[in-house]
Amino acid sequence: MTDQHPDGWAAVPHVDGIRGTREPAAPVPTPAATGRPRRRLRRRTLVGIVAGGAVVLLLAVTGVVGWTVQSSSHAADRPVRAFLDDLTAGRVTDALDAAGIDHDDQDVLLTDAAYAKASDHVTGYRIxxxxxxGDTATVQAVLRQDGRDVPTTFTLDRTDTDWGVFPVWQLEAPELGRVEVSVEGPASTAVEVAGERVETSRDGTARLAALPGTYPVTVDGGKWFTAEDGSARVAGFGAAGSAPVAMTTSLTDAGQQAAQQAVDRWVDGCVASTDAAPAGCSFYAYGEDPAYTYSNQKWSLEQRPEVTVGGWLARGWAVSTTKAGRATYTADISGPGGVGTASAGPMNVNASGYISGFSDSGATFESAIGNGASDSGS
Structure with a gap:
């Protein structure tokens, strides 16, 4: 191959000998020229300053977030929300503990099981x-119950502070409503409320503390009497409680039969007496002559009274005589005029009164008429 350059490679100038038209670079001021010593920031120092600023900013943000979180967690409505959250979830035991509500074994409706059998629970709420x-706070809440809004007020007390800044609030136990049942029947009648069995008091009532809801109520009269089922609605909280649930009882066929048997036993007991005026009975004889001696006294029942048993009154199921019975009294006598026989009657036998209750042996009858108060004797 032939080199085309006329002088060959030896004529090409060396790179160090090449010069251009560039202007010379401006001189860098020296520390002596500026009058102050030159100070350069190292990279690590700059990074440290930036990192330190970021930490301060992060601490500030964290502080704001922490303050906000703590303020929210220490708000007066937090205990109310905790209580209502447990209640709407059906956690009765937890709700009672959260609210500080005292209860014992007599409060049979304040259990998870009883509340589960109620309806129309609190399904939601809003503050x-x-x-x-000062140290007291009131929280207005609106409960959602049975499709209705139920306004409710809760009271809280400040009991302490966290870190000397954030208040600690304690919910005052809200006053519970009550299920009130009134049974037109004997004292100590068994009643089931939401599956829990209780007995009525002497005045025929039962009162039970209850959380908001509607509770089914039934009367257990055994084979003797019954009543239509009812329900008690407790709206929200407070002393008002439910409208009293009146349970009207009526005798079953077995109860009617037992009532008739009780009346018959009473009549038979009066007739079995040897007294001219049997105690507690509706018939009697009078006019005995003290100069004579009486023996072999007895009553004879000629006709048994007919009765009907109606509804419950203050003392029991009313027993009315629809047709009076008849009884005759006889006795042997002896005296100044000789010996002979004395008789009285026939007398009306009135069996009006009350069936006051039942036991395993049957019904108990109490007469409303004693010793012929409404009858005439002879």
Whole structure:
């Protein structure tokens, strides 16, 4: 191959000998020229300053977030929300503990099981407002129950502070409503409320503390009497409780039969007496002559009274005589005029009164008429 350059490679100038038209670079001021010593920031120092600023900013943000979180967690409505959250979830035991509600074994409706058998529970709520006055706070809440809004007020007390700044609020136990049942029947009648068995008091009532809801009520009269089922609705909280549930009882066929047997036993007991005026009975004889001696006294029942048993009154199921019975009294006598026989009657036998209750042996009858108070004797 032939080199085309006329002088060959030896004529090409060396790179160090090449010069251009560039302007010379401006001189860098020296520390002596500026009058102050030159100071350069090292990279690590700059990174440290930036990192330190970021830490300060992060601490500030964290502080704001922490303050906000703590303020929210220490708000007066937080205990109310915790209580209502447990209640709407059916956690009765937890709800009672959260609210500080005292209860014992007599409060048979304040259990998870009983509340589960009730209906129309609190299904939701909203906090309408909070007001703080010193160490007391009131929280207005609206409960959602049975498709209705039920306004409710809760009271809280400030009991302490966290870190000396954030208040600690304690919910005052809200006053519970009550299920009130009135049974037109004997005292100590068995009643079932939401599956829990209780007995009525002497005045025929039963009162039970209850959480908001509707509770089924039934009367257990055994084979003797019954009543239509009812229900008690407790709206929200407070002393008002439910409208009293009146349970009207009526005798079953077995109860009617037992009532008739009780009346018959009473009549038979009066007739079995040898007294001219049997105690507690509706018939009697009078006019005995003290100069004579009486023996072999007896009553004879000529006709048994007919009765009907009606509804419950203050003392029991009313027994009315629809047709009076008849009884005759006889006795042997002896005296100044000789010996002979004395008789009285026939007398009306009135069996009006009350069936006051039942036991395993049957019904108990109490007469409303004693010793012929409404009858005439002879």
């Amino acid at each position: 309408a407002g909070t007001r703080t006055d």
